[in-house]
Amino acid sequence: MKAFILDRYKKKSALRLGDMPAPEVRDHDVLVKIHAAALNLLDAKVRDGEFKLILPNRFPLVLGHDVAGVVVQVGSKVRRFKPGDEVYARPRDGRVGTLAAQIAIDETDVALKPRNLSMVEAASIPLVGLTAWQVLVERASLKKGQKVLIHAGSGGVGTFAIQLAKQLGATVATTTSTSNVDLVKNLGADVVIDYKKDDFSKLLSGYDVVLNSLDQATLEKSIGVLKPGSKLISISGPPDVAFAKSVGLNWFLQQVMRLLSLGIRRKAKRRGIDYSFVFMHAHGEQLSKITALIESGVIRPVVDRVFPFLETNEAMAYLETGRAKGKIVIEVE
Structure with missing residues (x-):
């Protein structure tokens, strides 16, 4: 073939x-x-x-x-x-x-x-839908009335995650460029930060969840918008030891992952924030739940x-x- x-x-x-x-x-x-x-x-x-x-x-x-x-x-x-x-x-x-x-x-x-x-x-849909589901539903247990910051709202994961978070009843903030402001608003974002004009870390506070898909600098700045007891979840790294164990990596690679994530875990812990890395996995049953949301018109x-x-x-x-x-x-x- x-x-x-x-x-x-x-x-x-x-x-x-x-x-x-x-x-x-x-x-x-x-x-x-x-x-x-x-x-x-x-x-x-x-x-x-x-x-x-x-x-x-x-x-x-x-x-x-x-x-x-x-x-x-x-x-x-x-x-x-x-x-x-x-x-x-x-x-x-x-x-x-x-x-x-x-x-x-x-x-x-x-x-x-x-x-x-x-x-x-x-x-x-599948990869971005499952990523958003596994971050917001599985890992974050996002609930009605909570506040979530979704970085890169106009990207593949971002466009899906905004819609899913709104369906879950959350208040959604997102970062995007000037040309994509209308797109993310139409998807349901309540607060839109144009990163070319403003610094999200100076405008947002008291958030329950951050979904990070950007670089290390953005990840570290995101700590400042979260309240104690909240969750900082990254799909772009650094991977942590819990992830290494979940995919069956050997002891040596587990220690590598521990060291890679040590800095961000320490900074988050000092603020009472839980850091974790999500690498999405295939899951037909979750995808069927996503199908139902799409067929109902909740997510496009x-x-x-x-x-x-x-x-x-x-x-x-x-x-x-x-x-x-x-x-x-x-x-x-």
């Missing part, structure tokens, strides 16, 4: 269009004919080798962490899906590869596609640009400009 292939880790390198063997369909797998696949910064970071210590991959590797398509075959023990089902998913680590014609996915990672979305729209996808499959490298280059509003999607079929 045709796929865009990574032969070795190399920063800013182009992916190679070539042929890969058809996926092996295990007993609990569904084989999906891919109609659309979305890009994420995670794809660029994997390509650059940033996660090679915690996400060991075998080459040649097909990138891609978001998919929407049609089930064409199921494994012998699959009970939840059948050929012809329209589905979407974030395949689990170690089995990614949506920049291709087909992919085999464990059925527990898959959900039925929202009926009110196109394949392109559906492909934009935000797609910036759609590229044809043969222009996947151009799409990757656009992703890395950081200018996308929402998600970048590859139309495969």
Whole structure:
């Protein structure tokens, strides 16, 4: 089958269009004919080798962490899906590869596609939707009446997280650039900080949760807007020892993660704030809950640009400009 292939880790390198063997369909797998696949910064970071210590991959590797398509075959023990089902998913680590014609996915990672979305729209959801869910619902236990700061509100995770936080009943602040102020307001943000004009740390205080997806400096400044007993949650690092244990890293790598996060954990603890790192994981059941929210009209996808499959490298280059509003999607079929 045709796929865009990574032969070795190399920063800013182009992916190679070539042929890969058809996926092996295990007993609990569904084989999906891919109609659309979305890009994420995670794809660029994997390509650059940033996660090679915690996400060991075998080459040649097909990138891609978001998919929407049609089930064409199921494994012998699959009970939840059948050929012809329209589905979407974030395949689990170690089995990614949506920049291709087909992919085999464990059925527990898959959900039925929202009926009110196109394949392109559906492909934009899984990774960012699950990230927002696992931060705000699972880790933060965000409740009605609480206040949350979501950084980079116009990005893929931000556009989804704003809508989810509003559905949970929170007051939402976000940071964005001047050109995206109207977008995040329309998504439900109550307080919008134009980072080109203002410093969020001087304008916000008394917050219960921060979702950080930006750099270390922003992470540290975010401590100042939180009240004691609150939660500082980062999806951009540094990873902590709890994460290392959760993914089964060895003792040495656990100590590496402990040292990497020591500075921010100490600064947060001095203010009575809990710091944690979230690296989202595949979860079909959570994705089904997200499907219900989308079908009810509570959450809508935000797609910036759609590229044809043969222009996947151009799409990757656009992703890395950081200018996308929402998600970048590859139309495969």
